[in-house]
């Protein structure tokens with residue numbers, strides 16, 4: 001099913017997302033996301049991306065973490081090794097099947113309907129926001145799952161010249177992911193009581209950005 005997305009804002013580019021096609025794509029990609037199966041440039045990219053995410057999230061033993069769009073759990077495993085209590089969610093059944101051995105509570109679910117009955121010290125959405133149908137609403141949902149004083153970490157492909165190169169690569173495969181500017185992400189999450197807490201560019205087209213929820217934030 002192809003969903004139309006209207007984001008009348010210069011800080012966003014891309015869409016609409018064909019969710020059935022995309023889910024089939026990520027199912028087919030799951031073998032290459034198996035721990036140890038990522039080699040060469042893919043491994044280098046994961047190393048850079050997850051390193052930046054962990055530096056910005058500053059996770060500590062005993063903290064609760066939501067890994068939203070967790071894939072096969074490459075980052076989940078590192079969080080579990082640090083002693084975090086991780087809840088992992090991903091739309092791909094094939095990805096989640098690989099994750100259950102490290103996180104038995106891992107759930108199949110789309111971020112478009114994310115509504116867990118709890119909040120977390122850390123919420124990580126690494127490499128997933130570009131692929132959701134309604135990024136503004138998914139951001140709202142992610143924000144609502146962060147405890148006051150907690151940290152939200154997003155890793156996205158940026159709306160930039162390098163990001164556009166990445167976008168063309170997906171477009172050639174029949175997808176139109178969204179690209180985001182840092183300014184757009186910041187404006188969106190400020191609405192929910194978040195302040196910028198740092199960012200990195202782990203790869204030329206990637207932005208990893210952290211926001212801390214104000215201690216007095218409500219809702």
Ligand SMILES: C[S@@+](CC[C@H](N)C(=O)[O-])C[C@H]1O[C@@H](n2cnc3c(N)ncnc32)[C@H](O)[C@@H]1O
Pocket residue numbers: 026027068069070071072073074075089090091092095109110111112125126127128131132133
């Ligand atoms: C690039 S992978 C990133 C996986 C993981 N976060 C990592 O860093 O290794 C993107 C993941 O997002 C998931 N995904 C895509 N759209 C989604 C959606 N709407 N809701 C939940 N997960 C989604 C895919 O199934 C895939 O596992």
